[in-house]
Amino acid sequence: MKTPLLFIALLVILNIGCTKDETPIKEEQIEQGEEKGEEETEEVEEETINNPDLELIGGQGAFTITPGSGIMSGDTSVNLRIIFDDFKTQIPNDSLDYKIEWKTNGAFGSFESEVKEAAILDLDGIIYTSTNTATSTGEEKFMATLYSRPKGSSDEFTLNGSAQTNLTISNDPKKKYYIIEDTFYLKKFIDEPCGDNPNSVRNLLINSFFVPKIPGAKSYSLSTNEIVLASRVLDDGSTVFTRYGILNWNWNNNSTQYPNSSAEGTTADGTLINNTAEFELPFIPGALNLCHPDYAEIVAIRGALNGIGYLTVTLE
Known part of the structure; x- marks a missing residue:
């Protein structure tokens, strides 16, 4: 029997400085591997380029590449990552070694x-940088092929x-145009005795986007992918997800x-995040006492949330 994650019920959800374009927060039960809805994207005019298709190898696996779409300017970078359909499996983990071939x-x-x-071993992502600043618009294509083997094994992948x-x-x-990732961090909220520990504290659990002030910027607009959190696993193996929308x-x-x-x-290991960007856009913050029996697991899930931000900066 899998241990339930009493996560969402214990978080104090504070919708700070953001708006949702669809329905209120809701939970829904989804069987493992169920197909997710398509992500909303901004349409832009594209020009035809000599850019042949990449050939999928071995069919579609139970994972996707994130970001799944988006616009980026030349001279910017993006972190491409593998996201499993269960929103829980992480690379690396204690069960399997992974190899990802990126193209x-x-x-x-x-x-x-x-x-x-x-080819990357036991890391879920790779940095891509667009160096073309001359072409008005175009499309870049990416493919990730995933291999695995038992942890520590010398078998073939x-x-x-x-x-x-x-x-x-x-x-x-x-x-x-920039594609950015969220940052998860912890911050002491209050001293709060708990159980046998009179010196325990309640920590804030915060996911945020950080944006530096850009000289000559007239306005900023940031939207996200659909924020989905795996909140708990039921006895039948199905997962309850909480969807926060876009x-x-x-x-x-x-x-x-x-x-x-x-x-x-x-960070979860106590390292100061030292982010000096002028703007911070927090979302789904909550608070949890250190003595909670699932504290480490909840922190790990929040750290793996993988919020993607699509930032448009309009220049003067």
Whole structure:
């Protein structure tokens, strides 16, 4: 029997400075592997380029590449990652060793070290940088092929499957497009005795997007992918997900409603996050006492949330 995660019921949900474009927060039960809804994306004009399709190997696996779509400007980077359909499996983990073979057509940029193909062991992501600042719009294609084997084994890796994603490259002289990830951090909220520990504390659990102030920016607009959290596993093996929808923020360089409040915030291992960006856009914050029996597991799930932000900066 799997241990339930008493997560969502214990979090104090504070909708700070953001709006949802669909329905209120809700929980829904989804059987493992059920197909998820398509992500909302912004449409842009594309130009035809010589960029042949990448061939899927071994069929579609039970994972996707994130971001699943989006727009990025030339001279910006994005972290491409593997996300499993159960929203819980992580790379690395204690059961399996993984190998991911990444490929891109490289029409507008490359992975680290200026390569178009790379094999990564026990890491779920790779950095892609668009270096093309001349083409007005175009599409870059990516594929990830996943292999696994028992942890510590010397056996050959077994093919799990492959997945694809496309990103739009746009070099609009009046706009800059960025694809950014959320940062999860902990921060002491209050001293709160708990059980046999009179010195226990309740920590804030915060996921935020951090955006630096950009000189010459007229306005900022940030929207997210659909934020989905695996809140608990039922006895029959199905997972209850909490869906927070797509969140949106709009502000400018004179705005004061989104100050960076992460001072003294730390990662799960106690390392200061030291993020100096001027703007912080928090979402689904909550608080939990250190003595909670599932504290470590809840923190791990929040840290693996994988919020994706699509940032548009309109220039003067």
